[in-house]
Amino acid sequence: MPGARPERGNAQDTARECVLCGCCLEDCPLFAATNREELSPRAKALLSGPSKFTAATLDGDAVAELAGLCLACGKCEKLCPQGVSVPRLVARLRAEHPDFRQWLWKQWITRLQPCWSLAAKGAALVPQTLAPAGFGLALKGLRGLRPGKGLRPWLTITKFPVEAYQQHYGGRPAALFDGCVGSGPRKAWGHTARFLLRGLGAEHVEADFSCCGSTLGVAGLPEDQDRARRTNIEAWRKAGRPLLVTYCATCRKGLADYAAPGAGADIFADHDEEALWAASVTPLSSLLSGATAKAGRGAPAVVGYHRPCHADPQDADFKLLASLLGARLRTPAKGVCCGFGGIMQLGAPELSAQVGAACWEALDGALGYTAAPEVVSAYVLTGCSGCVLQLAATAPQNAGVGHWLEIMRTD
Ligand code: SF4
Numbered sequence: 001m002p003g004a005r006p007e008r009g010n011a012q013d014t015a016r017e018c019v020l021c022g023c024c025l026e027d028c029p030l031f032a033a034t035n036r037e038e039l040s041p042r043a044k045a046l047l048s049g050p051s052k053f054t055a056a057t058l059d060g061d062a063v064a065e066l067a068g069l070c071l072a073c074g075k076c077e078k079l080c081p082q083g084v085s086v087p088r089l090v091a092r093l094r095a096e097h098p099d100f101r102q103w104l105w106k107q108w109i110t111r112l113q114p115c116w117s118l119a120a121k122g123a124a125l126v127p128q129t130l131a132p133a134g135f136g137l138a139l140k141g142l143r144g145l146r147p148g149k150g151l152r153p154w155l156t157i158t159k160f161p162v163e164a165y166q167q168h169y170g171g172r173p174a175a176l177f178d179g180c181v182g183s184g185p186r187k188a189w190g191h192t193a194r195f196l197l198r199g200l201g202a203e204h205v206e207a208d209f210s211c212c213g214s215t216l217g218v219a220g221l222p223e224d225q226d227r228a229r230r231t232n233i234e235a236w237r238k239a240g241r242p243l244l245v246t247y248c249a250t251c252r253k254g255l256a257d258y259a260a261p262g263a264g265a266d267i268f269a270d271h272d273e274e275a276l277w278a279a280s281v282t283p284l285s286s287l288l289s290g291a292t293a294k295a296g297r298g299a300p301a302v303v304g305y306h307r308p309c310h311a312d313p314q315d316a317d318f319k320l321l322a323s324l325l326g327a328r329l330r331t332p333a334k335g336v337c338c339g340f341g342g343i344m345q346l347g348a349p350e351l352s353a354q355v356g357a358a359c360w361e362a363l364d365g366a367l368g369y370t371a372a373p374e375v376v377s378a379y380v381l382t383g384c385s386g387c388v389l390q391l392a393a394t395a396p397q398n399a400g401v402g403h404w405l406e407i408m409r410t411d
């Protein structure tokens with residue numbers, strides 16, 4: 001198997017392209033929550049390599065420390081006029097300075113996945129006061145993910161957009177990509193997703209997918225990411241190159257990135273296969289566009305929506321929920337990062353928690369549960385497994401947090 005190829009130049013080349021304009025500062029959740037310039041994307045780009053602005057470089061330990069302080073939300077790269085990708089730069093720096101956290105993350109994602117459900121149950125038994133230093137937040141998130149702990153379903157789809165689906169995709173099989181959480185502690189998401197596909201009249205095929213690999217890449221484990229990508233492409237080929245249906249925003253982005261410009265490694269047979277892959281990655285919510293639904297007993301008066309940083313450009317999850325829930329649905333005017341950050345949970349959980357607190361503040365501003373607790377509760381839906389984990393870990397007491405699939409009735 002060919003090894004992973006660098007995606008674009010090296011860390012220093014990427015840093016050289018930064019012109020310190022500061023356009024990226026506006027949306028960086030770490031900078032917004034802390035007001036610390038050294039945590040900003042500009043600082044990461046500047047300090048990680050020589051540029052025309054500085055000849056000095058940090059020593060290895062300092063670079064490694066800096067590299068850990070990024071949520072990989074990608075908000076900065078969307079704003080950068082120079083095309084600098086700080087998450088990619090950080091991933092490369094992490095790869096160049098491996099440490100214990102990476103090893104631990106790799107084991108957790110690649111080897112311990114079958115134990116996640118058990119770990120989620122076990123996390124509920126660990127008293128918060130006895131949680132090992134730095135792991136409190138992750139344990140709290142895991143507790144929120146334990147099997148059977150989801151929201152109570154209250155929304156019934158009354159009409160599926162069968163005709164539209166058949167017009168666009170009829171005759172093409174569809175495979176669900178469950179991702180690490182959907183195939184582990186939250187298998188119920190996958191059951192509901194399959195129910196919805198059946199409602200559309202889709203010809204569903206199962207495929208033996210692994211982790212999408214994005215969290216491994218972000219953690220500075222490019223060879224493991226490459227392995228995950230190849231496994232998934234092979235599984236997709238074996239299943240007959242079906243439509244690739246996702247219900248986790250980060251999985252969707254992770255899969256779409258296989259065919260993104262600059263992805264580098266030659267993982268596809270040819271350009272046609274790469275183009276077919278790119279066209280096949282589809283959010284489940286977009287397939288349900290045009291559905292109608294009825295809210296039953298137990299429906300909250302106000303439902304919050306958290307927009308994942310990795311949501312698809314059209315934010316199909318929000319569009320679907322807005323059409324099904326109408327005025328009941330509220331969301332902050334601007335998407336606010338939940339602060340999950342994958343491996344950063346292990347390196348700087350206090351920063352992750354700080355960003356999480358800012359996210360809940362924005363949700364409260366849109367929902368108003370602090371101002372009117374007797375009529376509004378902190379009840380938030382999202383469409384990303386990492387966001388569910390983080391929101392569950394940072395939520396106010398008695399809040400309801402879950403994937404939007406959890407509110408869908410399947411009876
Ligand atoms: S927007 Fe791009 S070029 Fe400008 S400071 Fe940020 S990383 Fe550098």
Ligand code: SF4
Nearest residue numbers: 028070071073074076
């Ligand atoms: S990826 Fe997100 S957290 Fe990291 S520097 Fe960019 S905006 Fe900030």
